[in-house]
Amino acid sequence: MKRFVRHFLLMATVVLSCATERAADAQQLPKEDVIEVPAIGEGLCVSNIFQTNMVLQRDKPIHVWGWAAPGEQVTVAFAGEQASAVADKQRGWKIALPAMPADSRPQQMTIKGDKETLVLENILVGDVWVLGGQSNMEFELAKVENGPLEIISAHFPEIRMLTVPYGQGPEISRGFARLHQWSNWSGRHFRKGDWEACTPDTARELSAIGYVFARRVHKAAGVPIGVVDASRGGTTVETWTPLSVLRAMD
Numbered sequence: 665m666k667r668f669v670r671h672f673l674l675m676a677t678v679v680l681s682c683a684t685e686r687a688a689d690a691q692q693l694p695k696e697d698v699i700e701v702p703a704i705g706e707g708l709c710v711s712n713i714f715q716t717n718m719v720l721q722r723d724k725p726i727h728v729w730g731w732a733a734p735g736e737q738v739t740v741a742f743a744g745e746q747a748s749a750v751a752d753k754q755r756g757w758k759i760a761l762p763a764m765p766a767d768s769r770p771q772q773m774t775i776k777g778d779k780e781t782l783v784l785e786n787i788l789v790g791d792v793w794v795l796g797g798q799s800n801m802e803f804e805l806a807k808v809e810n811g812p813l814e815i816i817s818a819h820f821p822e823i824r825m826l827t828v829p830y831g832q833g834p835e836i837s838r839g840f841a842r843l844h845q846w847s848n849w850s851g852r853h854f855r856k857g858d859w860e861a862c863t864p865d866t867a868r869e870l871s872a873i874g875y876v877f878a879r880r881v882h883k884a885a886g887v888p889i890g891v892v893d894a895s896r897g898g899t900t901v902e903t904w905t906p907l908s909v910l911r912a913m914d
């Protein structure tokens with residue numbers, strides 16, 4: 665029992681130390697959004713939904729899109745398959761790879777243009793779920809009852825989670841930035857827009873509901889799980905309803 669308690673305290677100290685370091689780094693930032701990767705970059709780029717550490721949906725065609733110079737040919741290769749497309753006048757391109765079964769082996773995706781090549785690492789194939797809703801869905805794991813205990817045991821390398829930044833108008837439909845997003849309500853920054861493997865260091869700011877859901881589904885399904893948290897506190901049901909449905913209502 666004493667050995668368990670010592671191990672628990674050691675793990676808690678490590679997690680607290682990592683959290684303190686991240687908080688200290690965030691304090692050096694200005695009290696505003698600090699973008700690290702823009703929603704749409706210059707030259708060859710992909711939508712920020714496609715990153716190192718992501719999970720791709722199994723048993724469905726894999727669509728990948730991004731931007732390049734008009735007329736530039738882009739080739740995407742992954743898991744022995746590849747497909748090409750030519751960027752249109754607005755720089756947009758999109759390809760589709762064949763459906764693939766679940767695979768927990770980390771794999772690499774390359775996106776090759778005329779002059780540039782992008783490489784995404786540590787990609788798994790499994791089930792991807794989207795979280796939507798208000799602040800109850802958004803609520804962080806670190807703030808719930810027994811949250812610290814959940815955090816120190818959050819070693820699930822096959823669970824990956826991404827928190828989508830708050831949108832700023834209709835442009836969010838084209839893509840989102842990867843950034844430190846400032847919250848006036850909380851008085852601090854939140855790291856958003858990155859795919860992250862589930863570890864004690866990354867789990868603390870994740871949706872508590874999303875984390876528990878992902879953990880249970882991963883155990884039941886036995887495949888990699890990706891969770892995309894698009895929730896936002898204070899939103900109404902209309903904001904989660906397709907425009908076509910709203911227009912059809914009396």
